[in-house]
Amino acid sequence: MQQVFKNALFHKEPTVLRRRLLPLCCGHVMTLMAADNPYAVPQTEKPNLIHLAFAVGICSRTHEDGEAWMRSENLLPEVKKWGKSCRKLNFPQEAKAFETYLRDFTIFPLRATKSPSSECHHPWPLIIAVSIMPMVGESRAWNMPLPKAISLWSAYQETQGDDSLVTDWEINNLARMKAEKKAKDKQNEK
Numbered sequence: 001m002q003q004v005f006k007n008a009l010f011h012k013e014p015t016v017l018r019r020r021l022l023p024l025c026c027g028h029v030m031t032l033m034a035a036d037n038p039y040a041v042p043q044t045e046k047p048n049l050i051h052l053a054f055a056v057g058i059c060s061r062t063h064e065d066g067e068a069w070m071r072s073e074n075l076l077p078e079v080k081k082w083g084k085s086c087r088k089l090n091f092p093q094e095a096k097a098f099e100t101y102l103r104d105f106t107i108f109p110l111r112a113t114k115s116p117s118s119e120c121h122h123p124w125p126l127i128i129a130v131s132i133m134p135m136v137g138e139s140r141a142w143n144m145p146l147p148k149a150i151s152l153w154s155a156y157q158e159t160q161g162d163d164s165l166v167t168d169w170e171i172n173n174l175a176r177m178k179a180e181k182k183a184k185d186k187q188n189e190k
Contacts, residue, residue, distance in 0.1 A: 001168060004107045004154075007147030011105065014097045017053060017086045019060040021098075023145030024105040026125035027063025030142075031070065033123055039102060052095055053083035059101070063142040105146045109154045110166035128153045 013021040022028075032040035032055055038047040039055045047055075057079060058066045069075060086094070129141040132152050136144065144152075158165060 002107075002109050002166075002171070004109050004147055005151050007105060007107065008145070008151040011145060011147060014101055016094050016098045016101070017056045017082070017089065019056050021056065021059045021101060022062065022143075023148075024059060024101060025063060025143050025146050026129040026149055027066065027142035028059045029106070029146070030123060030125040030129070031058050031063070031066050033125070035070070039098065047095065049083045049086065049091055050079060052091070052098060053079045053086065055098060057082070059098075064139065107147070108150060110171065131156060 011023060013023055015021070029040055035054065035058075036043070037055050037058075038045050038051050057069060061069060072078070128149050132144070132149055133141040135152065135156070141149065154165060
């Protein structure tokens with residue numbers, strides 16, 4: 001079974017900067033992208049403690065609470081104060097825990113091919129949330145753990161005729177073929 005489907009069932013969110021993160025959801029990612037946070041939008045700027053504190057502040061709240069927090073007049077001073085209170089923590093270790101959280105829960109199912117016509121022009125969290133809203137409602141779509149949302153979205157795509165999902169058999173077969181080729185190449189070197 002692909003990791004994204006396992007993540008939909010089995011996940012444990014870390015504590016970063018002394019705050020327990022909620023399951024990563026489309027609303028979290030969309031908010032971080034909208035704020036140009038370097039953890040969600042690759043930039044030349046290297047993430048710092050303030051970026052991490054903001055990202056943790058968003059991902060430790062529901063989507064609605066995160067939106068309200070972003071509109072708060074005290075947002076920047078609060079993030080800076082909280083970030084400073086965490087200065088004694090090991091920043092690289094805290095950042096790595098957050099990056100692992102993002103990496104592990106933004107895994108998509110493997111697909112056989114990707115044609116240019118299938119590329120989305122909207123942010124991917126929006127596409128997933130809008131696709132599953134009719135099934136689960138707006139609030140649940142935004143707050144659902146991302147691996148579960150991706151799994152529902154992927155299954156829905158298949159019911160609509162998308163047959164590009166790579167099967168477990170194909171994954172195992174590709175791995176076997178790569179191992180055989182590697183063994184053959186090693187043997188030819190001798």
